Amino acid sequence: MGRSSTAQERLLDAACDLLHSSGYSAVGVAEICARAEVKKGSFYHFFASKQALTLAAVDAHWTQQRPVWEALLGAAGQPPLERLRRLLDAQAAAQRADKAGGGSVRGCLLGNLALELSGREPEIQARLAEIFDEQAALVQGVLAEAAATAPVVAAPVAAGPVAAAQVAADLATARAVVAQLEGAVLLAKLADDPGRLDSLWPAVQRLVRAD
Amino acid sequence: MGRSSTAQERLLDAACDLLHSSGYSAVGVAEICARAEVKKGSFYHFFASKQALTLAAVDAHWTQQRPVWEALLGAAGQPPLERLRRLLDAQAAAQRADKAGGGSVRGCLLGNLALELSGREPEIQARLAEIFDEQAALVQGVLAEAAATAPVVAAPVAAGPVAAAQVAADLATARAVVAQLEGAVLLAKLADDPGRLDSLWPAVQRLVRAD
Known part of the structure; x- marks a missing residue:
């Protein structure tokens, strides 16, 4: 049982890695x-x-990533927009680590699969759509916190790391x-340059x- | 000769269409x-x-699209940001047409290939990177025009279709x-909903x- 479980985990790990590097059809x-x-x-x-393995790999990836998103966006003692900045920094750091470790920027596993498989693999597409909806909802939550603490009158963005302006917290803004x-990760992958995410x-x- | 030329064109058209619907590896x-x-x-x-066909298809696609971008972004008698809005509207209309005609949102051919082939097909990746650089340069040009005509003092965006605020015209903004x-086309493709581009x-x- 322990051995079977290990084989299943190894298959999921291998799938995540190969799907990330090469995409679905090429593997x-x-x-x-x-x-x-x-x-x-x-x-x-x-x-x-x-x-079926790809669907499980997508689930495993987000099951591992969602708590990271929640921890960064829910960090105690940090202003809401600072937490959003840290989430985006973590995404950029992942691309830098890919480049440093494997030789090239691999982009976002979920975004890569979204473009490759939408219109072709309805089950995987539906799961990816749910995950991106969850991401937008998490972002919307932190924007709502920022909007509740921001000044009521619109003001230009301060020079500091966190904007002092009033924040939009609607779903369209979170999705944007x-x-x-x-989109930025796509261009960074194409340029093979994590610096694009600066x-x-x-x-x-x-x-x-x-x- | 005429016949040969027609066969070559048909191959390019078929490649563009199939690569757009299914991606590179699956075709x-x-x-x-x-x-x-x-x-x-x-x-x-x-x-x-x-x-080699994919590289030629990418070239053919952009050779056809670039004049459309130039015409929309360079339209006489329109304020610069209104021209940018029309370019984005044209992209959304293309996704709506795909949905109405073929049954699903197919996204951006160049963006799809960028995520699928970066790190795997260096020649195609390099050509796509050049094209996205050209797109950013075209956008930067219209932003520079807008910045030259916008008021010097920053102001909130007007309720009308075109912002009256001062415009940033640096390369990073154009790339953004x-x-x-x-990114918005990716999410519209995943949701199979061109309305996401509204x-x-x-x-x-x-x-x-x-x-």
Whole structure:
């Protein structure tokens, strides 16, 4: 049982890694099994198909990431927008670590799969859509906190790390923050340059200012 | 010669369409040939590989799209930010047309390929990076025009369609606009809902306001 569980975990880890580096269509079950050091027969004991494994890998990835988002966005003793900045910094740090460790910026696993599989794999698409909705809801929560503490009169953004302006906390703004993150990561991956993400926070600061 | 030219064009059209719907790895030369009604032997007369065809298809797509961008961003008699709004509206209209015509939002061909192929197909990645740089330069040009005509003192965005605030025209802001477009299209594709792009212009209006 302990051994079976380990094989399943290795398959999930290998799938996350290979899907992140190469995408869905370019990776086969044989390659995932080889990376995980699991026999093909064992693969089908745990997962009905590559599609089923991908769905499980997406779930595993977000199950691991969601508490990180919650911890960063809910950190005690930090102003709300400072917590948002730290979340975005963590995303940029992950891209820098990829580049430093593996040689190239791999982008966002979930965003990569969203573009590759939407319109082709409805189950995976639906799960990814739920996850991005959860991300937008988490961002909206911290924006609502910021809006409740910001001054009532709109003011220009201060030079400091956190904007003193009034904050928009509607769902469209929260989704625009997630879109800005995904779009900036796309351009950083294309340029293979995590430094592109240095201007993410200034952009998001402007994006969340109320009119 | 006329016939050969037509076969080559049909291969490019078929590649653009299939790459847009299914991505790179999921589409094979046989499928492209079948769609184009061209024999496999003829394919290799025009293109050395699927990779070479994809590079040509990316070029053909941008060769067709760049004049559209230039026309919209350079339209005489329109204020600069109104021209930017029309460019973004055109992108949203293309997604709506995809949904109405083919049944689902297919996203941005170039953005889809950027996430799928970066780190795997260096030549295609380099060409896509150049194209996104050209897009950012075009956006920066219209922002520079807007900044030159906007009031010197920062002001809240007017209720009207075009912001009266001072505009930021640096390269990072132009890239942030392109990133917002790509990220919003990603989320619209994932939700299979072109209506998600209705909030693109309000977001971009905030994004381009100078601090």
